[in-house]
Amino acid sequence: MIRASGLTLRRGTKVLLDAADFVINPGERVGIVGKNGAGKSTLFALLKHEMDQDAGTLDVPASWRIASVQQEYAATDQPAREFVIDGDTRLRSLQAERDALGEDGDGTRIGELEALLTEAGAWSAASRAEQLLAGLGFKPHEWMAPVTSFSGGWRMRIALARALMAPSELLLLDEPTNHLDLDAMLWLERWLGAYEGTVLLISHDTEFLDAVARHILHFDQAKLVRYRGGYEDFITQRAERLRQSRAAWDRQTRETARLQGFIDRFKAKASKAKQAQSRVKALARMENLAPLHAEAGIDIRIPSPDSMPDPLLVLEGMQAGYTRADGEQTAILRDVKLMVRGGSRIGILGANGAGKSTLVKVLAGEMAPQAGTRQASRGLEIGYFAQQQLDVLDLQATPLAHLMRLAPEAREQDLRNYLGGFGFSGNTVLDPVGPMSGGEKARLALSLIVWQKPNLLLLDEPSNHLDVETREALATALAEFGGSMLMVSHDRHLLRTTVDSFWIVADGTVREFDGDLEDYRDWLAQRTAQDRREQAAENRAQADGQGVDRKAQKRQEAEERQRLSVLRKPLEKQLAKVEAEMETCRQRVQELDARIADPELYTDARRDERQKVMAEHGESAKRLGELEESWLGLQEQIEALSAS
Incomplete structure (x- = not known):
């Protein structure tokens, strides 16, 4: 695990962290949040050993491999796919040693290297890199294009793919969605959901953060406060803490009343259309945000126009x-x-x-x-x-x-x-x-x-x-x-x-x-699956038209099946894990349902027990919903691979 004790960080005269303590357990996905300049990126630099703390300790397991996105790379004419594979430095080192030995080198060592290369996934490396590039929006004809042929935003996507390619126990992502469109962002959410290591994520995109993170570390007055749950849970818990501060109460009450009035007005005129109802749900979230708005000191108001032609x-x-x-x-x-x-x-x-x-x-x-x-x-x-x-x-x-x-x-x-x-x-x-x-x-x-x-x-x-x-x-x-x-x-x-x-x-x-946006996500999945089917059909037609060697074709088909098997394996493993937890969670919800149905639970003598049961039931039901959403996402990915 990662453990900080009495951690103090300064940038110039500014104190970013003052004797902060926190723990991050293996396999957790943690969102790091705080105002600009609070010290989020500085904390990442400390974790990557790029700087030292001013006081205290920060312990990261020595055996953990750390992957992160480098912000700048020297211009290179290397093909994008090969540049991505370079992210797996151990694989590249083994390949270099094997190439140096040639065919007449030490037979024992060659055998050892062949085994190590197989263990490192050398034979599937190209397809894994292509899968990452495809997920981040690159077309097949772009995979072997030189890195220098892409614009800055697309180079950052290549850099992200390179970081994801690297085997790691700790993945540090600082604003990974800045150069992604919605399609690539949804893909990255699914990829991170299947990642088995520990993820620390800095992002100003709250919906992406909520989809990925299961814990939040908040920079709060030179401390790091840990919250359980995603960003929405953090908002609720943080807002409640602020509501309990008498100094902010008046400002919060005024802001809440203003937003609630707006929400009520919108609901009154909203149609039953799916998109309108989606917006009503999103607006209702604003009430929780009111105290955070008041604390932030930013109150943007856009003046209403003097006239409104129709059509515009x-x-x-x-x-x-x-x-x-x-x-x-x-x-x-x-x-x-x-x-x-x-x-x-x-x-x-x-x-x-x-x-x-x-x-x-x-x-x-x-x-x-x-x-x-x-x-x-x-x-x-x-x-x-x-x-x-x-x-x-x-x-x-x-x-x-x-x-x-x-x-x-x-x-x-x-x-x-x-x-x-x-x-x-x-x-x-x-x-x-x-x-x-x-x-x-x-x-x-x-x-x-x-x-x-x-x-x-x-x-x-x-x-x-x-x-x-x-x-x-x-x-x-x-x-x-x-x-x-x-x-x-x-x-x-x-x-x-x-x-x-x-x-x-x-x-x-x-x-x-x-x-709405959920329908768009489904539309994207169907479109991707259709594109893959059409590409496969085109490849088969070309092979038939050119009279391709059937033995070579069968070998290619076997390699393709192996590639898909390699891609499906971690998804199926994750699916089995989710299904097991779903069953455990479902059984617990059923047990709690039975206790809630017991009239004796509602006597005064069992008040404390009733509160605990209700709280656990809410947590378990929420977790079951999250697991079901993960299960559906994994099923979609497996089905998409099967259709390709």
């Missing part, structure tokens, strides 16, 4: 894409026919590269259609937050100076008050933008956009760089926004809380999607 925008037969260096046009989207109605709130789904950002740029008027029309209504006022929005900030200017350029006639105190809601309080409004964190710059960019009271917000990954508290404040503000909104985001909590319907970008077009 119409796309008719729209084609969009890019122009190559030789002047030839390449279309990404074709024949798009869509209407943005006044008051609509739309989430845009689709894989990276499908054309989501292209669609938003056309809607924003930043990109002209190659064909078709974009018709904007009179009175349309667009607020556009692009993925590169931070690049337009003046790094030498202050937040106050930025806002004064937009509103030269406004009172300085009014501008200060407005910026305060975005987390720029006191003299921080006079600090230059250059040294600010990515999250602070994103907050400033958003504040400048919404100051102008747009009636249509176009948001392309607005929560990138934002910490958890700011994401929650943004979700609340967008949920209350009285205008229209289209948003691209991989933050599922943000989508659930703020949008009423979805568009899906796939296969070169855009269409309305009748469903």
Whole structure:
């Protein structure tokens, strides 16, 4: 296990941890949460032996192999798949020694190496690396492309695959979803669910954190406080602790009342549509978050628009894409026919590269259609937050100076008050933008956009760089926004809380999607399975057409069966483990049901026993639900492999 005792960490004069104690047991998946600058990444550096503590001890088993994602790699022309396999350093070392011996070397040692290579999975290494790359969104023709041919975001995906390839007992992941789309994020959730080692995870994506983590370590006033359960459980427990603080009570009560009023208003007008009900459920979660909002000191408010034309925008037969260096046009989207109605709130789904950002740029008027029309209504006022929005900030200017350029006639105190809601309080409004964190710059960019009271917000990954508290404040503000909104985001909590319907970008077009995020996950699974079946059929057709050697073909088929068996084995092992725990948990729930049905349990003399039984029943029922969800996910993965 990992054990810290009296652990003290400083960064300059700032104390990050002061005599902190904590324990992490083998096999646990632990989320590390705290404000930006609290010391989360510094703790990871300490675990990786990249720095020393100032006082106290931090013990990690000496036999544990630690895997993590390196943030920077030297540019290399090495094929992506081989670069990923390099993550397994022991395998590469054995291969190098075996190659050096050749065929005429020490026979005994060659035999030993062959056995060690088999044990290390040498014969399945290529297929395992390809499986990781495929899960993270790489197409088969890209697996052997040089690493230098990919953009920075895709190189980070390759770096993540390399970390997952490395055999390890401890996996450290610092914001692993920053460069992932929703498809890859869902895949990573499933992969981590089957990982048998210990996971420490830093993430500002609360839904991803909740899906993966089973314990939370919270940086709280230079201590690390451990909470049982995922992020949602942490919110509940943390909120209760804050409610018990008299100093915060008044602020919490006012914030809770404001949010509850909004939730009640939304419920009153919500339809019975599945997506609307999903949003009601997400909004109800806000009541627990109220005291956390009050503590965070960030209270984003987006002004309601002065007018709301309907429709706002119409796309008719729209084609969009890019122009190559030789002047030839390449279309990404074709024949798009869509209407943005006044008051609509739309989430845009689709894989990276499908054309989501292209669609938003056309809607924003930043990109002209190659064909078709974009018709904007009179009175349309667009607020556009692009993925590169931070690049337009003046790094030498202050937040106050930025806002004064937009509103030269406004009172300085009014501008200060407005910026305060975005987390720029006191003299921080006079600090230059250059040294600010990515999250602070994103907050400033958003504040400048919404100051102008747009009636249509176009948001392309607005929560990138934002910490958890700011994401929650943004979700609340967008949920209350009285205008229209289209948003691209991989933050599922943000989508659930703020949008009423979805568009899906796939296969070169855009269409309305009748469903919620769970339906989209199912759609992705079906699509992946279909793609695999079609690829297999194509491979068979090519083999028949070329008159392939049947012996070689049978050998390839046997190798493919072995590859799938290797991939299924850990999933089946995990499935058996989950099924055993499900049965134990189900039996315990049945026992507790019988005790709850006993009238004697409700006598005054057995009050303490009744409370314990009720509490254990709630915990056991919740755990059974989690296990059933894991069982379904594992079954989906096994079925997908069987269909490929």
